[in-house]
Amino acid sequence: MTTRPIPLLMLGAASAVALVAGSGALSASQPSTRTDFPAPPEQKAKPSGDRVAVLAGGCFWGMEGLFEHVKGVKSVISGYAGGTKANATYARVSRETTRHAEAVRIVYDPAKVSYGTLLKIYFSVAHDPTQVNRQYPDTGPSYRSAIFPQTAAQRQIAQAYIARIEKAKVFKKPVATKLESGQFYPAETYHQDFMHKNPNNSYTNRYDKPKISAFRKAYPDLYKS
Template sequence: MLYRVLTAATILIVVLLIGRAYVQARPAATSPLPTATTDEPRAQASTRETAVFAGGCFWGVQGVFERVKGVVDTTAGYAGGTQETATYDQVSSETTGHAESVKVVYDPSQITYGELLRVFFSVAHDPTQLNRQGPDVGTSYRSAIFYTNDEQKRISEAYIAQLNQAKVFKSKIVTVVTPLKGFYDGEDYHQDYALNHPENPYILVCDKPKIGALKEQFPELYREYRGK
């Protein structure tokens, strides 16, 4: 009898924790955010540009952006620290300055930097959570934009100001806009993790809702993704 009671209690705790994690990890926006009033012009010819975003566990952020039309490639990795400390074990110690990040290579003739920001703030994460994202706590899970040039800095800061002024979130955006000093690829087993482990409980609770939100809120940008 005691075993059954303990088992039932354990199950209840797990269910409550999963429910809490889902509420905390789901995107803060329930509808598409306004388009960026400050943006780069759409390129006239196909080319390649790079953006780097951090918004909690890189599994979910990569899972979103690799399904966006106009995105050519994505890589889960680390930004904010040095190359010597860019390993999962070290970053998880919360002593390296790194944030779990995703490098997004995109074609600006198909999608602009401002449109990527709109996806980032709408469905990829909750930009009002400070140094955490859902069940993941620490500076390595902070919300950050690592800009690669002054134009990205200008567009990012303008969009954050636009969203704060419009009060689209209940709390103020805490996303940090900082220069990219280096991006370091994550370990192979982290790449396409949400795609390769769709039944993982963490993916089901924290990341699958983000992909669903992308498909629902941005049907014109959504594409199926089956890996490289």
């Protein structure tokens, strides 16, 4: 399957208006501005060499497309996290019985972009972290908001950042993002670099390009073309 249904009736009125207007706001839960979004916790020791982050936040096409535009990110792969390799196929994951989440594996240079900064982008513009088992217009556990820390330090930073965001009352609803464990398995070839290969896809043009535009506007120093 290379396209996804877009049932606008599933969207709330405010969300539908924002999406049609191309504002980049995915729901009324998201903050109206990004300038006051809490800064991530500082990492005590900056690691050397490339590092990996695994994040789930709805359809991996858009997550991959956005993080490919972050300075310091070397590569992004779409895939499945949280289940087993035997069931890590799009057809099986889409049935919502494998416990996988659509996720992206990000290889980044910590000398250029920190793990905390990746999480700031993830929480503020990449998806709506208050939604449970869905990201508009997709529903089901495979579209859940989840972080898969690759190290103890990443887990500590993620936990502290979620607490900081909650304390700041950035969102009208609680953050639903969970910290999980499990391996990452790359998705099928046709899912990789999907937005670049399919520039006229109606789904990504409607739901994902506005997020990339929002990222560029909110974080111009982090954006790469």
